[in-house]
Structure formats: structure tokens, C-alpha cells
Amino acid sequence: MNIKNLVCLFFAFSMTSFSPPTFSAEEVSSIARGGRLYDKWYEVIGTARPNGTHPAWPASTNRKKGSVTHRCKSCHGWDQMGKDGAYASGSYETGIEGLKRMKGASNVKVISIMKDSTHGYDGKMSEQDFTDLANFVTKGQIDMENFIDRKTKKVNGNLNQGEAYYNTICANCHGEFGMAQEGMHALGKIANRNPWETIHKIQNGQPDETMPALRAFELQASIDILSYLQTLPKN
Ligand code: HEC
Ligand code: HEC
Secondary structure (H helix, E strand, O other), X not given: OOHHHHHHHHHHHHHXXXXXXXXXXXXXXXXXXXXXXXXXXXXXXXXXXXXOOOOOXXXXXXXXXXXXXXXXXXXXXXXXXXXXXXXXXXXXXXXXXXXXXXXXXXXHHHHHHHOOOOOOOOOXXXXXXXXXXXXXXXXXXXXHHHOEOOOOOXXXXXXXXXXXXXXXXXXXXXXXXXXOOOOOOOHHHHHHHOHHHHHHHHHHOOOOOOOOOOOOOOHHHHHHHHXXXXXOOOO
16 A cells, blocks of 8 residues: 555544544533533532522422522433433422423524523623533533433443543542542442433533543543443442
8 A cells, every 4th residue: 555545544544533523622612611500500600609499490399499409400401301301200300391402503592591581590690601501502412312221321331441531531530449539429329320410520520620521522432431430339
């Protein structure tokens, strides 16, 4: 094979195996920050915890109250599927719809919804915060149904890959067995109990912590890590 063919082959290979994110570099970090805001916006922007229960939180869902009901994830789910996803039952069963219809919608529309009277976020966050949140909703939603079995919660990623990623990216902070962060449950426990939350954190990072976001890499890397976490000790 001559050099020219080799070069062509190389480019063909790199294009298929590393399909680059379809978003600009800046958009990817905005989406990840939007994901952290979606998780716990008041922690990310360093403002006081909201007082009282969110007015849109149904009174019938009385197992949760106070500031937690102001987090997007509490009403719309870690899987953005609301009543049709993991929050179809349990202490976050609100009957509220998910956000899947908003994939590919305009940011303007999503921002106006966040500022409407149901949501009431106007004045509570900056325009940059609203843009990041909207980018997450319109461009950053992942279809977790494709790799998390709803009933068993099991994830079928590549364990060998996942272990290699974990040991090189996560173990510094979380320890070889996922138990090194004080005040936090073992990663094995979290990943088995709530794989939807776990992949959200892997993709977007942890609000107000130095933990990295892996969103710029292929989604498969996060799935492989999640699978590996499910094999770690649960306590
Ligand atoms: C206390 C519950 C609650 C919280 C917290 C909440 N929402 Fe909602 N959201 C709703 C309800 C209820 C609707 C249904 C529409 C309506 O009744 O206005 C909705 C609808 C939406 C929609 C439109 C979905 C569609 O397909 O029409 C978007 C987008 C949205 N919310 C985004 C967000 C974002 C982003 C956050 C966090 C910044 C958030 N929501 C926090 C209750 C909530
Ligand atoms: C720079 C250090 C650092 C790195 C690297 C890091 N994390 Fe974290 N992570 C943290 C900190 C700090 C927390 C918050 C701990 C707490 O809340 O007590 C956290 C929280 C989490 C949580 C949420 C726990 C919860 O209950 O809210 C998950 C899940 C998680 N990390 C998984 C990972 C995975 C998987 C990786 C590798 C892809 C990783 N982390 C890499 C520092 C890190």
C-alpha cells in the first residue's frame, strides 16, 4: 500500500471510529453546564437554596418537599422522561411530563417556558444560565432507554473498557473501589440504585465540584463506565 492510500485509510478510519460531536466546542461545555444546572441549579450558581415547595409540585406527591422540588430533575427526571420514565413510580411520582418533545426545539421556546408562571425561574438565574439549560434540553438529552433496562436497571457496556476508563479518570478522586469520597454512598451502590442519575453525572459532572464532564467523548465511554460501576462494591 502506498503512502497516499495509507493516508486515505487513516482518515476514513478516524472518521468512522471517532465520529466527532456535532456541536461546537463551546456548545458542548454549555450543554454540560446546562446538565449540572438541570441537576441542581442553585448549587451551580451558588445562590441560596429556594425556600418552600415549588408551586408546580403536586400536593399529592408529599414524600418530597422544599428546595429539592425546585430542581428540574425532580419534576422531569434524570432520564428527561417524567411520568413515562423512572419517575413513573416512587417518591418522585408527580405525573409531570418529560422533555423529549423539546429535543431539537428552539432555545427561545425553552427559555420562555422556564420563565413562565408554572416554572417561575425568571430573575432567579442569569441569561447565560438559561442558555445553558436550553442547550441541554434541546441538544443534550440522551436516550437512556437504549442502554438501561428499566426493570433490572442493568447496563450492558464493555466492562474492560469501563474499568480502564474508571481507573484512569475517576479513581484519583473516588478510589479504586468507588468508596473514597467521604459523605457519599459507594459508587457501586449509586450506579445500581440509580443508573439514570449516575450517567447524568458522568456526562455533565457534579454541581459545584471539580468533577469532570465526559460529554465531549463518545457516549459509549460513559456507558462502559456506568457498567463497570455496577460491578463495584455497594458498601
Ligand atoms: C415543580 C415541578 C417542575 C420543575 C421543578 C420544573 N418543571 Fe418544567 N414543567 C413542569 C410542568 C408541570 C410542565 C407541563 C407544562 C405546564 O403545565 O406548564 C413542565 C413543562 C416543561 C417544558 C415543556 C415540555 C413540553 O414538551 O412541552 C420544559 C421545556 C420544561 N418544563 C423545562 C424545565 C426546566 C429546564 C426546568 C429546570 C430549570 C424545569 N422545567 C423545572 C413542572 C416543573
Ligand atoms: C476531581 C475529582 C473527581 C473526579 C476525577 C471524578 N469525580 Fe465524581 N465526584 C467528585 C466529588 C467531589 C463528588 C461529590 C462528592 C459528595 O457529594 O460528597 C463527586 C460525585 C460523583 C457522583 C455523584 C454522587 C452523588 O450521590 O451525588 C458520581 C455518580 C460520580 N462522582 C461518579 C464519577 C465517575 C464515574 C467519575 C469518572 C468518570 C468521576 N466521578 C470522576 C469528584 C470527582
